[in-house]
Amino acid sequence: MTGEHKRKGLLPFVIYSQVLLVATAFVRPNVLAGRFPPSTSLISLPSQANVDRGSNISATNQNEEILVKNNKYIEGLLENLTSLLDRWIITGSPKLQTRIGNVLNIIEAEAKEPELIKKAQRNIQRAGLSLERRQPEKSTVDLGKTDEEKRRTEAEQRRQWEADRRSKAVVDQHSSRSVLSSRTTPSPTGENFMKQVDSSLYPQNFAREKIELQKSLEGDNVDNQTETLANDPGKSASAKVSELVALAGAGSSFEGQNLGIGGLDDVLAEVKRRVWTPLAAPPLLLQELGIQPVRGLLLYGKPGCGKTLLARKLGQMLSPLRPITVVSGPEVMDKFVGSSEKNLREVFDNPPDIYDYFRIRESDGGESVERAALHVIVMDEFDAIARSRGGRGGSGDQGDAGVARDSVVNQLLAKMDGVDTLCVPTLVIGLTNKRSLIDPALLRPGRFEVQIEVPPPRTVDQRVSILQVHTRSMHEAGRLLVRDAPIGSAAARQATIDLPSYDELLQMLAAECDGFSGASLAGVSRAAASHSLERAIEVFASHARSGSLLEACVVTREDFSSAINDVLNSVGTDDFKEEASADTEDDTNDNDPDTDEAD
Ligand SMILES: Nc1ncnc2c1ncn2[C@@H]1O[C@H](COP(=O)(O)OP(=O)(O)OP(=O)(O)O)[C@@H](O)[C@H]1O
Structure with a gap:
């Protein structure tokens, strides 16, 4: 056959196929309305025979175009299905169920992509509508009925x-x-x-x-579960409390990055095992095992290594029902004999109320839960309160101040031993840089029996972890100039291929910050951000356009270098060296000028 003959033979087919497409567009709304059985496919891919006849549109293009149209059509149906499902979840109407079944039928008959069919089926399952129940029942509520x-x-x-x-x-x-x-x-x-x-x-x-x-x-989902717990009348208040503690610390709650604490995973694991586990266990089980929850936890270590940060986060997890109390040792101490003990007693005897949320769900107005909920007291600079009695070596050389301190320690012992009654279960978290100053009686089992060192970050990985805590949000916001800055961010627009990635940058910085404490690493991140802001403000001042400020404000590698120098200059290199080499807190005490202090 010549080329001309071919063209003549093809013309009627082209006209026919165009008419078919237009007709399909009109028929589709009727199918949606459920008036036609969705048994035949309305959008057909062209047959191989048609392609062979020499259509002037390439077969691949035509296929793609039809597929795109089909997908759009099915997506419209999926949207329709979602809104029907939403209404079904709320009303449970059988009529809607029938319509959902019909729409699913059409999707199954028409969709060319199996993934779209699966998506529809998944949506139906997720809404809790059983797939076997979606028969394409013809609704008996037809037009024409009264x-x-x-x-x-x-x-x-x-x-x-x-x-x-x-x-x-x-x-x-x-x-x-x-x-x-x-x-x-x-x-x-x-x-x-x-x-x-x-x-x-x-x-x-x-x-x-x-x-x-x-x-x-x-x-x-914690809210759901707390509601279920609190509403169970058969459960004792202490059992409810321990379940809430279990919920608060379950799963990944103790992971450092989730808590905003870097490089202290071992410490967190130990606290979880020794302090959280008994508090989260059912009270009956503890009774049977003859175990009592810990009453005192001592966190000791160098300054700036995250003791306060850790104690606050732990307090929130261990005491989900009531706010924690934070006091600083020197605040409790008073020069008048008797006043310091009084201050201390007040801290123990006046725990903050539990949150209303847990009260309103209780039939007794929350009284029993109030009595059972743990009170966490964080005592910063604990050595100011709990210093060894009788002066160093028990020689009684501290005059009135020494006498006052002795009676505070006695008071603390009385509270921790239960000699002086506690109105609610209490956990004291003491924080100190100098464990050896603490009165030995307080460190005996049953009192501060869990003592954990919070060490400075000694490895590159630990410093990376801390830097990550303090730079994550600037990276996620696209304000950190790295190769893998989030797409579309200010940093991504300025990034070049030779820049380090976020992880590589953290590794470099961590290597440079050898000997830095957690507080110093946090300081490096803050200082770097302020260098970048300062530069951006200068750009803004010279161009006077707010857009330029936002665009220019990204933190660079150079900003971090300047920041490291800033921190080194303000704290001094020697401090870091000393910090890095000191492995136990006892090393500090030998040279500690405070040890001989007399008030
Ligand atoms: N491990 C860490 N992870 C993340 N940030 C940390 C860490 N350690 C310290 N920081 C940062 O340093 C700040 C100061 O730390 P923090 O006050 O907890 O140290 P500290 O050990 O209690 O010091 P001090 O003994 O002087 O009271 C924290 O608020 C936090 O921003």
């Missing part, structure tokens, strides 16, 4: 659906309702369980379930 007939049919459908749902819930409590059902897992038999099954039939419960689902997807 209102009364429609209502009767709907009522009948609803009754049927509720009966099915109830029996399904009993058999299938762990399966297809996925997230929703697993969250409200009841005991397999008994009254409570049936109450839950019944209550799940009410629209307001669907709405609540949906909110809870949202929270759990956003990782905010």
Whole structure:
């Protein structure tokens, strides 16, 4: 056949295929409305025979174009499906269920991408609608029926659906309702369980379930669980409290980067094992094992290594029900004999109230939980309070101040031993740079029996971890000039391929900051940021355009170099060397001028 013949033979087919496409566009809305059975595919990929006939549009292009149109069409249906599912979750209407089934049918018949079909099925599963139930039932509520007939049919459908749902819930409590059902897992038999099954039939419960689902997807599921705990009347207050402590410290809660603490993973692991575990265990079990939760934790180590930071974060985790109390040793001390003990007693005897959130859910107004909830007292500069009695070596050489301090230590011992009653369970976290100054009686088992050193960052990895805590947000905001700055950020616009990546930069800085404490590393990050801001402000002042300020404000490698010098100049190199080489706190005490101090 000649080229001309070919063209003549092709013309009718081209016209036919264009007409078919236009017709398809008109037919589609009718399918959406459910008036046509979605049995035949309305968007067909061109057959191989047609392509062979020599269409002037390349077969690949045509295929792609049709696929794009098909995907858009299916995405429209997916949106439709999502809004139907949202309404179904809240109302539970059988009519909606039928429509959802119909839309899914169309998607399954029409979608060219299997992933889109799976997406639709996943959405349906996620909403808790069982896939087997989405029969393409033709709704009996047809046009042409009287209102009364429609209502009767709907009522009948609803009754049927509720009966099915109830029996399904009993058999299938762990399966297809996925997230929703697993969250409200009841005991397999008994009254409570049936109450839950019944209550799940009410629209307001669907709405609540949906909110809870949202929270759990956003990782905010503690509220749900605390509500469940607090509402269980059979549980003792101390059991509720220990469960809340368990929740607060579970999973990755003790991970340093989540807490904003770098390089102290070993310390955190030890605190978790020795302090958190007994507090989170059921009280009955502790009783049976003959164990008591720890009453005192001593964190000691060089200045600026994160003791205060750690104590505050621990306090929040160990005491999720009430705020922690933070006092500084010198604040408690008073020059008048008797006043210091009084101050100390007040700290123990006046714990802050538990949060209202935990009170309002309790039938007794929260009184029993109030008495059972732990009170965490953080005592900074603990050595000011708890210094060895009788002066150094017990020689009693400290005059009135020494006498006052002795009675404070006695008071503290009385509180920790339970001689002087405590109104609520109490954990004291003492922080000191000089453990050896603490009165030995306080360090005996049953008092500050857990003593953990908070060391300076000794390895490059530990310093990287601390630098990461202090630079993560500037990196994520695209204000740190590195090769892998977030796309579209100010840093990404200025970055070049020869720059280090974020991880490489941290490694370099950590290597340069050998001997720096956590506080100094935090200082380096702050100083680098302020160098960058200073430069950006200068640019802004000369151009007077706010856009230029925002664009120019990125922290560079050079900013960090200047910052390291700033910190070295202000603190002095020798301090860092001393810090890096001192492995135990006792090394410090030998040269400690404070040890001979007399007030
Ligand atoms: N390990 C660390 N991880 C992250 N930041 C740290 C770390 N250590 C110290 N820092 C930073 O240094 C600041 C000061 O640390 P912090 O007050 O906790 O040290 P400290 O050991 O209690 O010091 P001091 O004994 O002088 O009271 C913290 O607020 C924090 O910004």
